Amino acid sequence: MDKYNLNNSYKAVVIGGSAGSFQGIVKILSQIPKNFHLPIIMCLHRLKHVRNGFVEALSIKSVVQVVEPNDKETIKKGGVYLAPSNYHMSVELGNHFAMSTEEMINNSRPAIDVTLGTAAYVYRDKLIGILLSGANRDGGLGMKNIKDKGGLTIVQEPSECMIDTMPKAALSLTQIDYTLKIDEIVEFLIELDKHYK
Numbered sequence: 001m002d003k004y005n006l007n008n009s010y011k012a013v014v015i016g017g018s019a020g021s022f023q024g025i026v027k028i029l030s031q032i033p034k035n036f037h038l039p040i041i042m043c044l045h046r047l048k049h050v051r052n053g054f055v056e057a058l059s060i061k062s063v064v065q066v067v068e069p070n071d072k073e074t075i076k077k078g079g080v081y082l083a084p085s086n087y088h089m090s091v092e093l094g095n096h097f098a099m100s101t102e103e104m105i106n107n108s109r110p111a112i113d114v115t116l117g118t119a120a121y122v123y124r125d126k127l128i129g130i131l132l133s134g135a136n137r138d139g140g141l142g143m144k145n146i147k148d149k150g151g152l153t154i155v156q157e158p159s160e161c162m163i164d165t166m167p168k169a170a171l172s173l174t175q176i177d178y179t180l181k182i183d184e185i186v187e188f189l190i191e192l193d194k195h196y197k
Contacts, residue, residue: 001004001036001141004178004188004191004192005027006097006191006192006195007017007125007195008082008195009162010116010126010127010128010152011039011052011093011123011126011127012036012038012039012040012041012091012119012123012126012127012128013038013039013040013041013074013128013129013130013189014040014041014043014115014116014127014128014130014146015028015040015041015042015043015044015090015111015121015127015129015130015131015136016022016043016044016112016115016116016129016130016131016132016138016139016143016166016193017042017043017044017045017112017131017133017134017139017166018044018045018112018132018133018135018136018163019045019133019134019135019162019163020132020133020134020135020161020162021044021132021133021134021156021162022044022149023060023079023100023120024055024132024133024156024182024185025040025042025044025132025181026057026058026061026062026184027081027140027182027183027186028182028186029058029061029062029063029064029188030061030062030063031063032063032064032186032189032190032193033063033190033192033193034063034064035051035078036064036078036080036121036189036193037077037078037183037193038077038078038081038102038192038193038195038196039075039076039077039078039079039081039167040064040079040081040088041075041079041089041091041112041115041119042066042080042081042082043082043083043089043111043112043114044048044083044110045108045110045112045134045138046085049129054082054085055067055082055134056069058082061156062072062080064078064163065083066080066081067080067081067082068081068082068083068084068139069081069089069097069099070097070099071097071098071099072096072097072098073096073097073098074095074096075091075095075096075119078162079096081097083110083115084110085100085110086101086110087099087100087101087109087110088100088101088102088105088109088110088114088115089110089111089115089117089130090118091118091121091122091123092118092122093122094127094177097121099172099195102112105138107132107136107138107139108136108138111138112131112134112139112142112166113129113136113138113139113140113141113142113158114142115142116129116131116139116142116143116145116146117141117145118147119146120142120145120146120151121139121145121149121197123151124149124150125148125149125150125151126151127151127152128145128151128152128153128192129142129143129146129147129151129152129153129154130155130156130185131143131154131155131156131166131167131170131186132155132156132161132166132167132182133156133160133161133162133163133164133166133167134161134163134165134166134167135165135166135193136161136165136166136169137166137169138166139166139167139169140166140169140170140172141173143155143170143174144173144174144175147174147175147176147177148174149185152177152178153170153174153177153178154176154177154178154179154180154185154188155167155170155171155176155177155179155180156179156181156182156185157180157181157184158171160181160182167179
């Protein structure tokens with residue numbers, strides 16, 4: 001029984017997170033199927049002057065390769081992409097990324113709202129948005145954009161978050177589909193992947 005009413009029409013998963021989200025991301029990337037069928041696009045707040053180590057730290061535990069895409073890089077099925085340090089990462093029509101160094105949004109670059117909002121514009125009702133633990137409101141508007149375009153929205157259960165400001169911001173702005181703990185998000189993604197077999 002599929003408790004999430006999933007299907008195989010989704011085209012991408014986009015994940016945002018900030019303070020307290022790293023362990024959750026590691027758990028997700030270490031437990032999803034190795035040949036996960038959809039691209040996973042991640043925008044995580046990180047120290048802008050620390051360019052090395054973050055991807056490596058994720059990749060050590062991940063069952064899938066994590067890459068920081070270049071400007072105009074094509075988004076491939078099964079790819080796992082992380083917004084580069086100090087760049088806003090947008091999803092563009094034609095299924096590729098665009099990087100920019102425009103001013104910070106919500107004191108952040110990369111800004112989660114930029115990645116989620118542009119992904120919502122491109123993928124519309126074929127997008128799944130996930131927002132994890134974080135200390136500011138970045139991502140709340142992006143989740144509203146995903147919901148408004150017909151996509152599916154998930155936030156990490158606030159009581160499980162190290163800092164619950166980010167998921168609570170999304171919950172205050174729109175009707176989120178599912179509020180799940182990290183283990184349930186993993187279960188959700190495994191269930192989703194089965195529809196593409």
